[in-house]
Amino acid sequence: MTVTIVAGARPNFMKIAPIIHAIQKKQNEGKNINFRLVHTGQHYDKNLSDQFFEELNIPQPHVNFEVKSGTQAEQTASIMIAFEKDLEQNPTNLVLVVGDVTSTMACAIVAKKASVDVAHVEAGIRSGDLKMPEEINRMVTDSITDWFFTTSTHANNHLKKSGISDDRIFYVGNTMIDTLLKNLNNLKQPHMWDDLNLKPKQYFVLTLHRPSNVDETIQLKQLISLICDLNNGLPIIFPVHPRTKKMLDNANISHSNLHLIEPLGYLEFNFLVKNAFAVLTDSGGITEEATIMNVPCITFRDNTERPETCEIGTNELVGSNTEKIKNAFRTLFAGKWKQGQTPDLWDGKTSERIVNILLELYD
Numbered sequence: 001m002t003v004t005i006v007a008g009a010r011p012n013f014m015k016i017a018p019i020i021h022a023i024q025k026k027q028n029e030g031k032n033i034n035f036r037l038v039h040t041g042q043h044y045d046k047n048l049s050d051q052f053f054e055e056l057n058i059p060q061p062h063v064n065f066e067v068k069s070g071t072q073a074e075q076t077a078s079i080m081i082a083f084e085k086d087l088e089q090n091p092t093n094l095v096l097v098v099g100d101v102t103s104t105m106a107c108a109i110v111a112k113k114a115s116v117d118v119a120h121v122e123a124g125i126r127s128g129d130l131k132m133p134e135e136i137n138r139m140v141t142d143s144i145t146d147w148f149f150t151t152s153t154h155a156n157n158h159l160k161k162s163g164i165s166d167d168r169i170f171y172v173g174n175t176m177i178d179t180l181l182k183n184l185n186n187l188k189q190p191h192m193w194d195d196l197n198l199k200p201k202q203y204f205v206l207t208l209h210r211p212s213n214v215d216e217t218i219q220l221k222q223l224i225s226l227i228c229d230l231n232n233g234l235p236i237i238f239p240v241h242p243r244t245k246k247m248l249d250n251a252n253i254s255h256s257n258l259h260l261i262e263p264l265g266y267l268e269f270n271f272l273v274k275n276a277f278a279v280l281t282d283s284g285g286i287t288e289e290a291t292i293m294n295v296p297c298i299t300f301r302d303n304t305e306r307p308e309t310c311e312i313g314t315n316e317l318v319g320s321n322t323e324k325i326k327n328a329f330r331t332l333f334a335g336k337w338k339q340g341q342t343p344d345l346w347d348g349k350t351s352e353r354i355v356n357i358l359l360e361l362y363d
Helices: 010-028 050-055 072-089 102-113 133-144 153-161 175-186 217-230 242-251 266-275 284-292 322-333 350-361
Strands: 002-007 034-039 094-098 117-121 147-150 169-171 204-206 236-239 258-261 278-281 297-299 315-317
Touching: 002 010, 002 102, 010 034, 010 050, 010 094, 010 175, 010 350, 050 266, 072 102, 094 102, 102 117, 102 133, 117 133, 147 153, 147 350, 153 169, 169 350, 175 266, 175 284, 175 350, 217 242, 217 322, 236 266, 266 284, 278 284, 284 297, 284 315, 297 322
Parallel strands: 002 034, 002 094, 094 117, 117 147, 147 169, 204 236, 204 278, 236 258, 278 297, 297 315
Antiparallel strands: none
C-alpha cells in the first residue's frame, strides 16, 4: 500500500516523524507499505520548518508546495490547488493528515473529492470554540475522514456523539509524545542559555500566538505586563512566533526580565521547557509536552481541546482573567502546583500502533 502523508506547519512535523519511522521499520521487515511525504510549505521560516526535518530525522519531502502565508482563504485555496495536481500525478491508497492546521483540512477535502481514503491522526479533539480556526479545521476534517486515530477517550466520545461508528475509531495515543520520549536524551542547550545566565527551574518559558491574545495591542500589552509583574523577577524567555512579533513591534513592549528570542528548533525549545520553572502559553501541543515532562503550565485560554492535560496533567486554564492568573502564580511560588500523570497510551508506541492498523486495513 501507499500512504501520502501531509505536513504543513510546525506542530505537524513532531507528529509525522514517528509515523515515518514506523513505516520505515515495517519496510525493513519486508512489509508492503510505502509513503510519499507532501510538505505544503504553510510554515516557511527555517526554524519553523526545515530544521525540524533535520533534528527529527525526517526525510526530505517528495514535494514542497511553498504556499507560505496569506489569509485563511488564500492559504487554503493554494494548498488545495497544489495538492489536487499532486494527487492526480501520484495515486495513493490513503491520504494521512495530522493535527488541525489549514493543510490538514485542505488536503482532506481534496482527497475525498478524488475518492481517496483519509486517515486523521489526532482526530476527535474539540475545544468548542468556533472562533479558533483550528476548531473549524478539526470539525471539517473529521466530517469527511474514513479512519480516526485518537489521543484520548474525550476524542473518542466526541466522534461517537457525531455518529462515527466504533469500527472506524482507533484509540492509539499521541504521536507527538512518541517524538518527545524518543528525543528526551538528545535535547540541546540553546545558544542564549549562558548569555542570559539561565539556571534550571529559575526562569519561565512564554509562548503566545492565538488571535485572542495577540491581535489586540492593548490586550497583549496588559497580559505581558501582568506576567512580568507577577513572576518575582525571574527571566521570561519568549521565542516569538512571526505572527506575534509584528504585534510586539507595533506595541513597543519592553520589560527588563522579558527576553524576546528567535524561534527555536525542537531540541532547543524542549530543553527550555524541561528545565523551566513553569510554562506560560496559549498552545495546545505545549501543554501535552509539559504534562509529560511534569512542568507546571499556565494556559491563557478559556477552553482546551486537550482536557486531559488539566484533569491529570500539569496544565491550568486561566484565560485572561486577572484573578485566575494571580492565583496561578501564587500557587506556583508556594510550591503547591499539582503533579502530572501520564495519560493512557502516551507511551511512545502510538505510531507503531497506527502503522500496524493501516497494514491490517489495507492487507
